[in-house]
Amino acid sequence: MKPSTLYSLLIISVLSACKPDSVIIEETPVSIITEEISLPVKDDIQLPPVAFTPDIESLRQQGDTSAIRMVALGGSFPSGSRNGGLYREGQMTSIPQLIAHQMQLQSFISPLFEKEQGNGSGYLIYDRKASLPSWKKVTNQTAIISQTPLVFTPFKGTHVDNISWPEGPGTNSDSSNSYFYYPKGKEPYFSYLFRFYADKGTNETPFNYFAYTIQKKTHLLLHFEDLDSWIGWACHTQNFAIQNRLHEGYFYPKHTFIRNYTKVGLKMVLYNMPDFLDFPYFHLYQANQLMLKNNTTGQALSNSALLIPRDGIKKAFASNQKTILLDEDVISADEAKQFRIIIKDVLNTNTTEHFAKLYNLPIVDMYSLYKTILAGKYHTEDGLFIDPSFPNGNFFSEDGIHPTAIGSAVIANETIKKINERYNTKIPLINVTQLAKRL
Template sequence: MKTKLAIFLAILSSGTVINCSNVGIEEKIESIWQSDNPLLVSEVSIPVKSDPSFNWTPQSGKVDLGALKSGEKEPVLLTIGTGTAAGYRDGGLTRQGQLTSYPNLVARQMGLKNFNQAVFDKQNGNGTGYYLRQSDSELPSWSKVTNNLAYIDPEKNFFAPYSQGLVHNLSVPGNHPNSYQLNPKTTLLNEIQYRNNIPLPPYAMDANYLWTTGNLTNSLLSRVVHSEKQSVWEYLNSIQPDVAIVDINADVYIQSHIQGGQAGLLGPREVFWELNVINYLKKNNTKYVYATIPDVLDFPYFNWYNYKNLSSKLNKPIKIAVSEKDIQEANNRTIFLPTRKVIDLFNGNSENEYLTDLDIINEREASRPELYNNLFVAKWAKEYNHPLVDFYAIYKKILSGNYVTDDGYKIDPSYSHGNFFSADGIYPSAIGQAVLANEVIKVLNASYQSKIPLIDVGLYAKEMEKVK
């Protein structure tokens, strides 16, 4: 069982609102998620990456969209998703990441001109900041890019409001049911003021969960959903989509495991959220595809440290203090997280005799998505008659090393020299996004009589080399 502290951290990052008084003044406030991170070696300034040319994509209006289009007007494509669909990679959201998100690649292949995903301005194209992998390190370490960011305050909580039309990619890292039900700006202010009034104790920050999105979810949503809209749901009602991609809940799995393992997704809040999404699309007669959840514990992030490479450093059992009275031994099924204590253990610098339950995921805490995909996602596909994009199976094939694109490009899932995962070991690279885009296009074509061309991933990879 996780400690009360770990559960509290999970609740905070999930977007659960915390009621506080006197909220509404955006005074200078310290970020509640700042902590000393043993995996970060420096801060660096890097020029904003160039935009891809997209000169290889079909011309607008020249693609046979089959049943995805009715009438002469360009269909409206909406995406409801989490970090992957947003284009989050390398531990951050950037302009280039947004432009190479798989929903934007799908929109480009459909020949759509008006797919709006609130792309950061070029001068602020480093967005939230991101991480550069240090190639000379034995195990992962990073430098953080901190220039040309899109934040408007030095504490990095707020973005300038986006006002250039309705946004069609409502995907953000850490997206969660409460993110849509509540006003994101109010939620953000409440979270920040609460943590300023009641700081986390120092030992709580020793966990240093590298990719915890913290208040980023509501920061990004409040950029789009302004104060006149009470919630993301109200914002959605401004949009009448013709086509949609639904890719939700993967980040709930990712974050619960980053924070040490929780109970998974078999709870009423997620089901309520998903059924609300489905009913919203049905009300608008939207043609849509729905994605299953990949097995996130297969991702490199959860495999950097393991029983073999840690025990070889110690030459003695690895003990875990679940509580004062419950001391357990790790085994080869234990998943070790990149926390300060685990890193110290690997480096031979540990002064602590025990790891804690915050540092590992044991067998009882590892939440696999097979049951969820079968019990809910597949059931809804039959009940509501919508096609599935089976990201679970696609990721399994990629991670087995047996995935080759239709144009013959080999996809390598290895870390850190492969081409599918980005530097954070969780989210796809630009090439990985193209793979997912093609899988969505295949399902759209098979289900709605469209003839959307697939991305030539080899050609796309050559262009991304020019703008990396």
């Protein structure tokens, strides 16, 4: 499966043949996207007031009188990706944006889409009336200038503090190609990044921009993992050759980055990776139910296989005729097992958690947090139950992958706890119940 499938689903129409004097037999087109719709850009949300004036002076080094600056670096989590897209509402209630509000920073700049183009990349609404799991796609008031290549309107600011975009640093920003590495000189890629990163088509990587902007008197860095990239790679193992990628050299840039900036006193928070194969997106279609229909060929199925919500899978469930399952339709039981090991042991224990111990950095344990939420055992400090059910819960957005504004607030609060604990700050937690009332 191509990564971040929800960003690049195509509408497939199956047309029946028509012969003179013959009976016309039509097969209903089967698409995971049931229709394109128009929705107005939502008004900007006013975040709840903070409970008390934060004390963040301990983030400064001795003798430093500059305004405290925070930078976020990563992929879909900090960018505010939500509902299968990136758009203004998600950006304004992203995890770092919520944290910056609680810190009462003088400035925290995200590369927001302009209000009149606030639907950004477009996004998805889960189709609750469809007989099989499907989505409607919002396509009006977007910031898309061109589809081929994918080009967005540029961000008008001079710099950003939220240096993040879907698929994150080190990969490209064209969702349909995210399993490739940085494609030097290939301008169709990095479509989200190029809104604020000017050196497209050069041999330099985006980390040149990161290094430049982070050195501009930065006090705190939030360093996230690239959720969408790894989901894409898990769903495209036949092209990615994961076993050839995960070696010490692969993680060297991240290690070097952390080592170099902690040496100069930059305070950081790290995030490990949740087990994304637990997310609702991978459980909308059940393999055991499809096996009972006994109408598929191609990819072999088992009860533990994960089915990707794609046109081919929906067609297999909708039709009684034989349907060919492709590799990109299925994550086999062995592939799922392999990736769960990679997430827990390689990405988390041996990499992010190892770096956190090595450099005495706080880490937000996303892996355990998501397990607790998915078990239905998480309440916020202000008493709100965090409901992981889909599509009617309050934690997962309409794509079954990315968090809602409430979900982002939960992760933001877990981050604030770590900052307060490790760096002796006093930052108030978000009142998530109040936030929910404003959404």
